[in-house]
Structure formats: C-alpha cells, structure tokens
C-alpha cells in the first residue's frame with residue numbers, strides 16, 4: 001500500500017497577516033489541511049477569494065490557482081470558472097470560494113444562484129458577523145443587539161441564516177461550524193469532495209472589533225452554528241450537478257436547426273435604395289408587414305434591413321417599422337427622407353408626426369394613409385385609402401405594401417405574394433383580394 005505524505009498548499013514559512021486571535025487563522029489552516037487530505041492535484045484546485053481580511057488568504061497559498069475578485073462577486077466568478085471547466089474542459093477542477101459575511105451579504109444573490117444551479121462550487125463563509133477590514137461595521141449576519149460602529153445602540157435587524165437560505169435553494173451540502181471545532185478540516189474536505197454546490201458557514205471571531213463591547217465567546221458561537229444547522233433540506237429538489245445536467249439535457253439534445261434561408265427567385269429593377277416607414281397600432285401586424293416586405297426584397301436579391309419601434313408597453317399604443325431595401329450594400333439603416341410611408345391608424349399617424357417622419361418627407365415621398373384619419377399638410381404625394389374597412393386592420397399595412405409594389409413595379413408582386421404565402425399559407429388569397437381593391441385607389 002502506498003502512503004501519500006500529507007503536504008501543504010501554503011507557502012513555506014508564511015506569516016499570517018491576521019490580527020492576534022482572529023478566527024481566520026483556523027480557517028486558513030483547516031482549508032489547507034482539507035486540501036491536503038483530499039490529495040488533490042494543486043493544478044485541479046482554484047481558490048477564488050473576495051474582498052475582506054479573509055480575501056488576503058490567496059496570497060498565502062502557493063500551488064493552487066488563485067483568483068482575487070471584486071467585493072461580493074467571488075461566487076459569480078467561481079461559477080464561471082466551474083462552468084468553463086465543467087462544460088468545455090471536464091478536468092474536474094475543484095473550485096473553492098473564500099468569502100466573509102460582508103462579501104456574502106453584498107453578493108448574496110450570486111451564492112443563491114450557484115446553489116440553485118447546483119454548480120460544483122464550495123463556498124466557505126467566514127462569518128465573524130461584521131465587516132472586519134473596513135472598521136467593524138454591521139453586516140447582514142450581525143446578531144440582534146450586536147454592537148458595532150454602525151450599530152452603537154445594538155443591532156435591531158435580525159441576521160440572515162445563510163444555511164437555511166441556501167438549503168431552501170436545494171443545496172445538499174450545507175453546514176455551520178465553529179472555526180475552532182476539531183472537525184473543521186473534515187467538514188471542509190467533505191464539502192469540497194461533494195459533487196455539486198456546497199456551503200460551509202465557519203463562525204468565528206474578529207478579535208479586533210467583535211469583542212469588548214459584545215458578550216460573545218466560544219459557547220455563543222457554538223450555539224449559533226447549532227441553530228443554523230437545524231434547518232432541513234426541502235424534499236422538493238432532486239439534484240444533479242449543473243454541468244452534468246447541462247451536458248445531458250442541453251448539449252446532448254440534437255440541435256433543431258430551422259432552415260428558413262431565402263434564395264433569390266425574382267429580379268428587381270430597383271436601382272439605389274427604397275426606404276419605407278410603416279406605422280399603425282400595436283397588435284395589428286405592422287411589424288410583420290415590414291418583415292414580409294424585407295423578405296420579398298431578399299427573394300429579389302436585394303439587401304434589406306428592418307428596424308422596429310413600439311412603446312415600452314409592447315402590446316398597446318403605436319407600432320412602427322422602418323425597412324430599407326437596396327440594390328447595394330446598406331451602410332446606414334436610418335431613414336432621413338422616406339420614399340414610402342404607410343399609415344394605418346391614429347396611433348401610427350401620431351407617431352410619424354412626433355418622430356419627424358412626416359416633416360422629413362418631400363415631394364418624392366409617397367404616403368398611403370387610412371382614409372378616416374384627419375388631413376395632414378405635406379409636400380408628399382398622398383393617397384387616402386380606407387385600409388381598415390377594405391382589408392381589416394390586421395391585413396391593412398401588409399396589403400397596402402403589396403398594392404404599392406404592384407403599382408410601382410420595381411419589385412415583382414409575385415415576390416411579395418410569395419413572402420406572404422410563406423407566412424400565412426392559403427390565406428394569401430385574402431391579401432390578393434385586398435390588393436385588387438386598393439390598386440384602383442393608387443392611380
């Protein structure tokens with residue numbers, strides 16, 4: 001039987017920078033012993049540290065990868081490291097987050113998210129109940145009545161129980177332990193060995209700021225750890241480590257590739273570009289009409305762009321779309337002077353007025369506007385068409401686009417009909433009827 005000599009991951013004769021009696025001494029020694037006891041290849045260990053006194057820890061280690069991050073974000077970085085390794089590399093890296101209660105307070109959602117994902121990250125929270133490095137301020141983990149520079153009369157906000165919280169996220173290895181507990185090495189080693197998310201709350205003392213004004217000793221700390229251990233894991237979760245789950249359920253699934261590529265079938269006589277603005281009411285397929293126009297252009301070998309606009313509310317108010325069709329490359333997708341403007345409703349008219357489309361129109365612009373809307377002053381060539389009653393509001397803009405194409409003849413109408421049919425199938429006949437009704441009104 002071969003015996004592997006225990007080795008240290010720490011630098012030779014390293015002097016710890018922590019204050020005398022600080023619990024971080026126990027944390028560092030026990031983490032080192034745990035890593036050694038697991039006999040891990042140092043190249044397969046990544047220590048990700050946070051801001052705070054405990055964050056200096058990474059400079060004490062020599063052989064594993066170490067990664068010092070911004071305050072509260074260490075678990076997010078570690079999750080990224082683990083995903084990259086677990087999905088792209090599969091080298092079974094063991095990633096350990098070194099974080100204090102301050103960092104865990106600031107970056108709590110990162111810890112929650114890693115626990116929900118069950119990514120193979122071990123978070124070791126050094127809970128000394130305050131922000132040690134910045135002067136002992138109250139943290140989200142400070143007990144009730146705790147006296148700190150920011151709670152001189154005693155803390156009145158109850159502390160979070162990170163163990164209960166993280167257990168509620170389905171994490172399977174969650175425990176709280178005193179920094180002086182003789183089992184700490186084993187607990188840390190078991191957490192690191194656990195194939196999935198693990199969290200160990202290591203309750204300890206900041207000798208610089210926690211004692212003196214607070215009655216806190218080993219017994220208090222042990223009681224706190226015991227209470228935090230009492231929370232039980234909900235039974236609703238069935239866990240599998242995230243990278244394994246991702247590889248089997250996402251990467252393992254055959255890719256569904258939708259082949260909707262368009263190849264040129266028609267020839268357009270368009271030279272230069274045509275710039276369209278189509279405006280109407282949300283929910284009346286205004287942006288769909290632009291999409292179908294754009295695809296008709298592509299069927300003719302033209303370059304095409306589409307830009308949509310609507311209010312934040314998405315499903316109410318105006319809906320507007322701009323389409324550029326061009327025989328040449330399109331380097332600018334904006335529309336200064338529109339060539340064609342289609343307006344199917346009062347909301348659309350208001351928007352093209354407000355956004356300057358109408359004021360930028362000139363005598364080369366053609367406007368097709370719903371007949372029931374009020375008169376507008378414009379140098380553009382204006383056609384008033386009862387689009388809503390002739391075609392229904394849902395088909396108004398698409399049929400107006402198709403009728404303009406049929407009238408202008410620069411793009412074959414067949415290309416637009418083809419584009420509509422690809423989307424609506426045999427209902428294309430309704431659009432063909434609409435076009436017949438609109439065409440006489442465009443002469």
Ligand code: SF4
Nearest residue numbers: 019022053132206207
């Ligand atoms: S300030 Fe507190 S947490 Fe920081 S090293 Fe000193 S005792 Fe430890």
Ligand SMILES: [Mg+2]
Nearest residue numbers: 100101102130
């Ligand atoms: Mg702290």
